[in-house]
């Protein structure tokens with residue numbers, strides 16, 4: 343396996359620049375999740391690394407060597423696509439062995455490697471079938487097997503689980519993670535799924551509009567998002583954003599236009615009176631039975647068993663809260679909420695940049 347470095351990468355299609363100067367270093371053996379809104383350039387970036395798209399400007403280094411001019415088959419990088427892209431007329435065994443055959447590996451060795459991979463992915467009984475005779479999850483596993491059998495320097499996954507149902511997705515997520523722990527192959531994994539990114543990745547890269555917004559471990563992004571965009575993108579349900587003015591008198595806090603007070607513990611890096619956004623994650627509210635705290639109207643109650651999510655109307659906005667305990671509340675009830683001042687995030691209202 344090898345490190346991957348991306349240096350000042352730009353990609354233009356005609357007049358539109360879809361990758362606008364991306365720099366990132368991925369260590370040997372690291373598992374990096376790439377997330378961002380639809381159209382931000384995730385697939386383009388993977389396809390450039392795989393060699394399926396040309397570079398407009400900048401460099402891609404694999405193990406420190408530029409691979410810009412190498413053909414895809416010479417890069418020793420395996421990509422797994424969302425739609426699996428299996429060859430429909432080939433058996434599973436042929437699908438698994440095809441790339442080795444192209445690279446001139448002997449028939450005997452192909453047989454050994456295909457059998458090993460089939461065994462490790464539970465595909466042995468399916469080797470003589472055609473792709474259409476497999477379930478979605480089995481096809482997904484073949485697509486992974488096809489990548490693994492090449493023993494590549496790096497894996498690129500483009501939303502590999504998005505076509506699977508929820509329970510299979512959870513199982514495959516665990517399998518991919520276990521596979522990575524076993525093989526330690528450098529991996530870049532594109533996903534729309536928050537939980538996948540948070541649970542699988544050593545680090546997450548947040549891409550927006552062809553630029554990196556932040557790179558960090560899942561908890562760094564969760565606890566210290568650099569701006570409101572990352573704050574809103576990482577975490578599910580999303581962070582609540584409450585606009586107001588910073589008030590530094592009488593303990594720093596944010597005052598909303600209707601006079602509600604949201605506490606801050608630390609002194610923020612902004613001036614009194616500036617327009618700000620107070621960010622509070624759903625789990626950063628305490629339910630206050632004594633009737634102090636902010637009065638909120640219950641809109642929806644969702645008990646999940648392990649916790650209770652309550653959507654409320656607060657400060658003229660829909661706010662999602664989540665509590666570890668079971669709460670007996672009904673739509674229309676008034677409840678009282680105290681936001682955790684020491685967990686609050688503060689952002690500039692115009693730039694979205696973090697202020698605390």
Ligand SMILES: Nc1ncnc2c1ncn2[C@@H]1O[C@H](COP(=O)(O)OP(=O)(O)OP(=O)(O)O)[C@@H](O)[C@H]1O
Nearest residue numbers: 355358360378379380381382383384385386387534
């Ligand atoms: N061959 C192409 N020609 C022109 N524009 C393209 C081409 N391929 C992609 N684009 C544009 O580049 C941008 C990035 O596309 P890309 O497929 O990388 O997005 P993405 O982040 O993978 O989105 P999604 O989450 O929807 O898969 C989009 O605006 C897309 O329309």
Ligand SMILES: [Mg+2]
Nearest residue numbers: 384385386500
């Ligand atoms: Mg894509």
